[in-house]
Amino acid sequence: MMFCRMASLFSLSSRPQALFRLASAANRPLCRRNLHLTAVVRQTRDDDLFSSAAPSGAPLSEASRSTAAAKAKSQDAATRREQQFYELVEYVTDRTGRKRAIKAGQVRQTAWLRLFQLANSSEQLEMVAELFPRWRDSGKEFRPIHAEAFVCRCEELKCPTLALKVFGDHPKYGLGLSSLSAARHMLHSVYAKHPLSDSMTVAALFGVYKLPPVSSDLAACSMLYSACLKDNSANARVVGKALHEELKKHAQDKPPIRAPRESVMRARYAEKPNIWLLDALKTIENVHKKSGKEWRWLRSWTTEREWRPRNTFTPRQPAATAEHA
Structure with missing residues (x-):
């Protein structure tokens, strides 16, 4: 909330200087008393209404510092998460496929679960999906837990149509809808807010994957x-x-x-x-x-x-x- 400072209602520049000094001297005790009483009354009211509150100056600055620190911490965490995501994408890319760029080291099954969780947008999750063919080309197969985790993350990131595309093209991606739990979850992600055609596609995939x-x-x-x-x-x-x-x-x-x-x-x-x-x-x-x-x-x-x-x-x-x- 923004507050505006009000300008003085009366200009004193046109008054004689002597009259101004006289008026100031006459009113000074009263002003001091009023200010003193006002402070006492304000303190009393504050004590009555907010007896447990701290003085107004320190908490504001402390709260501001706390908010700034929390914001900076959140930004640092987001930066580290994004860095970990791209590092893991590079690691998987270099060590999968028909011709691996780096032959030392292997990609574990859990790396995919980690990638699903690190992906923080539909674009990043689609980037992960584009790595699926490299896993199949390496002679590896996905497990039902991967299908369930991928469907779940697609729903969380509000991109269930990505799951439709991946499971609808098994020859390309190699990730099968090999779990009834994953198929049921996939149907849940589209039936209420998406066109009926998406739900019918999921229903057809039940038969395709022999569920x-x-x-x-x-x-x-x-x-x-x-x-x-x-x-x-x-x-x-x-x-x-x-x-x-x-x-x-x-x-x-x-x-x-x-x-x-x-x-x-x-x-x-x-x-x-x-x-x-x-x-x-x-x-x-x-x-x-x-x-x-x-x-x-x-x-x-x-x-x-x-x-x-x-x-x-x-x-x-x-x-x-x-x-x-």
Whole structure:
């Protein structure tokens, strides 16, 4: 906030010098007293309102120094991180490929995980992806953990289409969608905010990489069906109709899953599919309510209601009488 200094309202230059001195002498005791009382009153008010506060001068300068130090420390950390990223890129480049520039030393599997984390933008992560063919040309293969980490980082850096490009061109990049967790995560990264075509591409990759069909996985089926409801085109309605039947059957045959509420538990990667599933089901329930579609089969999942297997009948017990009570 900027403060402006106000100029004097009255000019004293035109007054006689003697009159000015006389007025100054007469008012000096009063001014001193007023200033003294004002300081006392201000101190009293400050003590009443902010009794635990320190004097106004020192904290401001100390806070400014602390803020500047934190900013400088953050900039230094960002600089070191960027330097480590480019050094590791150079290291991997020199030691991979058909003809390695440096034959001494080998690139470990963990180097890729480190590169994913050091990449701080979509451009840097794409630079890493362009190194993938060199790993394959070195006779090495990626593991499922690499696919999962790459998809996760693509979502964090808001570039899920990079994952679509890499997994959609296995002959070039050599990184396969070899994990159901990675495929499910990839679908989650595009189904809510991207065109339906991206979700359908991910669904097709399930088959390409010989993973279980999307319709057989409750979390994946719910996310893809939610994407179809959002699109509402003719093709989306056709696909959505088939997914609806599968999803309804799964939801009625399986006991509901409860996602954890604690933030520490929700941050665990193993809990993410359950969280994604319930979020998608709640979205589906809301859309069904607005469009007039039947939605009550979702209530055991989206609320804390008791679940019972489908096509089961529990006979009602007769009320107890006084003789049998």
